[in-house]
Amino acid sequence: xxxxxxxxxxxxxxxxxxxxxxxxxxxxxxxxxxxxxxxxxxxxxxxxxxxxxxxxxxxxxxxxxxxxxxxxxxxxxxxxxxxxxxxxxxxxxxxxxxxxxxxxxxxxxxxxxxxxxxxxxxxxxxxxxxxxxxxxxxxxxxxxxxxxxxxxxxxxxxxxxxxxxxxxxxxxxxxxxxxxxxxxxxxxxxxxxxxxxxxxxxxxxxxxxxxxxxx
Numbered sequence: 001x002x003x004x005x006x007x008x009x010x011x012x013x014x015x016x017x018x019x020x021x022x023x024x025x026x027x028x029x030x031x032x033x034x035x036x037x038x039x040x041x042x043x044x045x046x047x048x049x050x051x052x053x054x055x056x057x058x059x060x061x062x063x064x065x066x067x068x069x070x071x072x073x074x075x076x077x078x079x080x081x082x083x084x085x086x087x088x089x090x091x092x093x094x095x096x097x098x099x100x101x102x103x104x105x106x107x108x109x110x111x112x113x114x115x116x117x118x119x120x121x122x123x124x125x126x127x128x129x130x131x132x133x134x135x136x137x138x139x140x141x142x143x144x145x146x147x148x149x150x151x152x153x154x155x156x157x158x159x160x161x162x163x164x165x166x167x168x169x170x171x172x173x174x175x176x177x178x179x180x181x182x183x184x185x186x187x188x189x190x191x192x193x194x195x196x197x198x199x200x201x202x203x204x205x206x207x208x209x210x211x212x213x214x215x
Contacts, residue, residue, distance in 0.1 A: 072110025
């Protein structure tokens with residue numbers, strides 16, 4: 001008898017990701033927002049799970065995902081404690097359990113976004129340096145969409161009244177390191193859900209910028 005996982009295919013994962021993000025936009029734009037925002041960690045976990053279940057991973061690729069998550073997390077710790085990486089900022093309580101003042105799920109988010117952007121780029125015939133550049137620019141562009149929403153919903157806050165340029169420069173440089181490793185190491189870069197996760201993230205944050213009026 002097949003298990004539930006065996007009965008699923010990537011279309012179920014894509015459907016789950018799209019439903020989560022569409023419902024999320026509608027709910028966060030409604031009077032239910034104060035209660036729905038607390039489900040943000042669950043949304044992140046389910047999205048990452050949808051990517052992982054249908055990915056073709058080997059041990060090396062799984063290890064890489066964990067390394068990116070760990071490095072991303074510790075860069076954030078360094079950033080929060082020193083203010084010398086991204087600027088002076090602090091995390092709120094929306095993203096769940098924090099260790100060293102940084103939500104543990106931030107590491108998962110770094111890893112998920114690297115794969116969500118990197119997998120579609122890996123299918124092109126572009127030179128590695130071009131893929132790294134485009135991947136880093138995509139991460140910065142996504143962060144431009146995320147910042148107003150994240151501040152509005154209490155994911156994190158900045159000491160300055162505006163997000164410092166330093167944040168975007170550092171975000172791009174850290175992303176460039178991760179994408180360089182992603183494209184140079186012998187990894188399995190096959191994931192039918194990845195591009196839909198990227199599309200869902202873009203539509204989710206772009207939609208919230210519009211409906212919340214925070215752009």
